[in-house]
Amino acid sequence: MMARAFRWLIGLLVTLFILILVAVVGLSIAIIQKQPLVAASAPNQLDGADTVNTLLAQLNTAFSKREEGHTIVLSETQIESLVGVLQRAVPHFRGVVNVTANGGTVAFTFSPNNDDIYINVSALILPGKALTIDYITLGDISIPGDTALGLAEAAINRYTRSEIGTLALTRVEAVVMRDNEVELQLGPLDELLHEIDNVSNQLSVDTNNELETLTAYYLRYISGRELALSSTPVPLIEYLREGMARAREQSQTPDDAVIHNKAVIFALAAFVGHHRVGHLVGNIQPNPDKALKPRSAAILAERNDLARHFIISAALELMGEAGMSLAIGEFKELMDRGLGGSGYSFVDLAADMAGAEFAKVANHPDHAIEVQNAVARIQSDLDIMPPIEGLPEGLSKAKFTERYQRVDSPPYIAQVNEIRRRLANIPLYRD
Structure with missing residues (x-):
């Protein structure tokens, strides 16, 4: 009886292993692609770097007057410049942003070894009364935006053992889009920044x-x-x-x-x-x-x-x-x-x-x-x-x-x- 149960358990484990292997292989095939989604040039994107000064001034005001609400206006040129510096700093990364009155698209490509294997990700962000993502694609897989945001919120909260993910999302009170420009209407940042400080202190204590x-x-x-x-x-x-x-x-x-x-x-x-x-x-x-x-x-x-x-x-x-x-x-x-x-x-x-x-x-x-x-x-x-x-x-x-x-x-x-x-x-x- 024990030998039969043991064989049954081994058979179950082998079956589960095969199913997991098939799922991982299938997921890898769906995620990894042979062609890059983005071929943007970082030098061209960085040409607008001088426009980022106005964005930094807005952020500085939002952080210094953290008990007030603020409106942050980002131009497509500013966003592209920030993507450009990331592209310049991280090998094999390419990103591009496009903003219209109807929505903004974000896409990036990462090639782990700079060969013919690419991980392509894209998302459509919509205007609205909160941060609203229509969808996120990872290779051939498409994920509903609200699902992706929920998973991200839960993961951040779990990792930090806090409510940072939730607080960050709720700080965005509206997203207004115009051609080549995005306007973020933010609530007071005091609670979020305070929570970030607490988590930072706690992580420092935990890691000795x-x-x-x-x-x-x-x-x-x-x-x-x-x-x-x-x-x-x-x-x-x-x-x-x-x-x-x-x-x-x-x-x-x-x-x-x-x-x-x-x-x-x-x-x-x-x-x-x-x-x-x-x-x-x-x-x-x-x-x-x-x-x-x-x-x-x-x-x-x-x-x-x-x-x-x-x-x-x-x-x-x-x-x-x-x-x-x-x-x-x-x-x-x-x-x-x-x-x-x-x-x-x-x-x-x-x-x-x-x-x-x-x-x-x-x-x-x-x-x-x-x-x-x-x-x-x-x-x-x-x-x-x-x-x-x-x-x-x-x-x-x-x-x-x-x-x-x-x-x-x-x-x-x-x-x-x-x-x-x-x-x-x-x-x-x-x-």
Whole structure:
């Protein structure tokens, strides 16, 4: 009897396995396709990056006046630009957006290995009194929009153990669409932002984040050093020297050196870059209501903006995919071409790229201890930052277009390659 039951159980398990295998194979065939749905060009999309400044101003107002309702107007050009920077940063991703008075379509294609296999997704968003999605397609599979939204809401709530998904959806009180433009009428964001803060704090506690603890330590340590109290600008290399010297004392193994180096970079990015960078790691400020900052600005090549570009890009490189910090830096420069901006600067871009290179070697187990020792010996900005002579900056959109057309043109690529050549001459960044 037991042997018969055992055979029956084995047979049932084999049958279930075959059914699941057939379902997975069938689902894969339905999702994976041989042709891409989107073939958009990121450089063309990024041409409108300078228009995003007005969108950021609207969002800043909504976040600062969080107890009030707000209307956010997004142009198709702004949305396309944001898709473009994502496309520039994430390999094998392509996206496109089209907005009309009757609805907006969003489509993207992802090719995991950049071969002939594509995952295509599209959705139709409708105007209405709430966020309304008509349908979402995944390959050959079509899902009703309300079902997809419900699943997404439940998944977010479950993952965060909160009501963030529900709160986010209910904040959208109306979606108005016009040709090439979307208007979002939002309710007060205070409750949603408060819940996000709570979840962020809880996740940090749950994961026992060693990096968060170390970053908070180095932030306090550096802020208490004499150079942080200087009444005159302090070279960034001095801050790096101070932090890395302490990291060297605390590192017994290459793995120790990696996490201590990362903590120093994040602490400096929050201290001399921008305090909000610290949120990438967690709650690192001793007083959440008053962020620590130096008495005087840090400088690189005698400029505060370059010090901030360098150290913030280093922090972003540690958090993102390879190339993410470059894409963000490039996008910021494209935004600066607009009226009132400082113009496109290859000098700023050089600082972004140098910061990313510094983060790469500092975060590599084979080089982390070597970086600690090397930083203790550096005497010049040129030990971490390439020469900036001859690099164009202050380019308006008209001047940039006249000289470089767009970000994938041969002249533009040649200028970026010149920065890479200069970086390669810095001993710290050589393989």
